[in-house]
Amino acid sequence: MQVSVLIPTHNRVDLLTRTLSSLRDVDVPSNVRVEIVVTANACTDGTEARVAKIDERFPFEIIVVEEPEPGQNHARNKCLQKASGEILAFVDDDVRFDEGWLAGLVDVFREYDADVVGGRVKLWWKAVDKPEWFESYLSPILAGYDxxxxxxxxxxxxPVGANVAFHRRVYETLGKFYTAIQGDDNPLYRGNEVKYLQRAAGAGFSSYYAPDALVYHWVSPDRIKPDFFRQAGRGYGYSRVQMKDTFGPYTACRSIVGFLYLSALHGLGWIAAKAVxxxxxxxxxxxxxxxxxxxxYGSWMRLKDEGLG
Incomplete structure (x- = not known):
């Protein structure tokens, strides 16, 4: 079995280098070959040159390619284009691999004939101390998956995009990642992988959670501030609208009413929580x-650009 570890990255070469360094120590099961595909997505920080130097002394083959079109899913598609593995494992460029990550991933694919496997993601409090007020129910917003x-x-x-793998048959059936939600209106692109996973569900593919396929996701200091939660919410809401295949009268009315209710109800909840x-x-x-x-906002943009169709 060959596993392709796929890492899209944009101008975070120091974080990427740390991620690759932790991958060096992962235990490799018998009869498993590993390749790494790094896509430098519109990078201007010397990512390709740095990765090329790492490749000279790395235990696995590293393929580094450029994708000039900005957007995470453009980079993911380039990764898929270059990968040759039977298992296509996406990870973020700011994770630390547990030594048992690869074995935990491969075991689930082998034992359950899985199509999609979501690995465990714990938050990595290295750059900032975990706040006393932090509760576990906030972890998924920071890409935790446990x-x-x-x-x-x-x-x-x-599963979350920080640690999710597909059997090649999924890619051969579904093709590329959806890229239309990526633009200036959606700066955090929340839900980039959701459309793909929804399509996988629609095609009848199975999905499993693999607790031993563990990575630690780096928490940057800005992610425990209100602006992050505000922007992340807006990005995800916008994405949910953009992922809809059609936006006719029924869908538009249902979306507008539902999102209006969500913003009003939880806006009041925000005021109440802030007060106490x-x-x-x-x-x-x-x-x-x-x-x-x-x-x-996403509903308004679709109506403005497409009308009711």
Whole structure:
């Protein structure tokens, strides 16, 4: 079995270098070959040259390619284009691999004949101390994905893009990632992988959670501030609208009413949590209310650009 580790990156060469360094120490099961595909997405920080130097002394083959079109899914598509593995494993450029990551991933594909595997993602509090107010229910907003110690079948689009793998047959059936949600109106591109996972569900592919396929996702200092939760919510709400295949009268009305309700209800929740200084709840309500605002903005943009069609 060959596993292609696919890493899209944009101007974060120091973080990428640290991620690759941790991959060096991963245990490789018998009869498994590993290649790494790094896509430098509109990079201007010397990513390609730095990775080329790493490749000279790395235990696995590293393929580094350029994708000039900005956007994470453009970079993901270039990764897929260059990969030759039977297993296509996407990870973010700011994770630290547990030594058992590869074995945990391969075991689930082998034992369950899985189509999609979502690896465990724990938050990595290295750049900033974990705040006293932080609660576990905020972890998914920061790309955490932790469902305990047992392997289990999960619904799609459950896994997160920081640590998700596909059997090649999924790619051969679905083709490329959807790129239309990426633009200046959606700076955080929340939900880039959701459309792909929804399509996988529609095609009848199975999905499993792999607790031993563990990575630690770096938490940057800005991600524990209100602006991050605000922007992340708006980006995800906008994305949810842009991912809809059609936007006719029924879909438009349902979206507008639903997002209006979401923004109003959780906006009030945000005010209430702020009043009693419940910071975790305040940020959670801020995030959810902004999903509503982002969805309303996305609905307006679709109506403006397409009308009811």
């Amino acid at each position: 469902h305990g110690e047992e392997i289990k079948e999960v619904g799609l689009p459950g 200084t419940d910071t975790a709840r305040e940020y959670q309500q801020l995030y959810t209310s902004n999903i509503g605002l982002g969805g309303l």
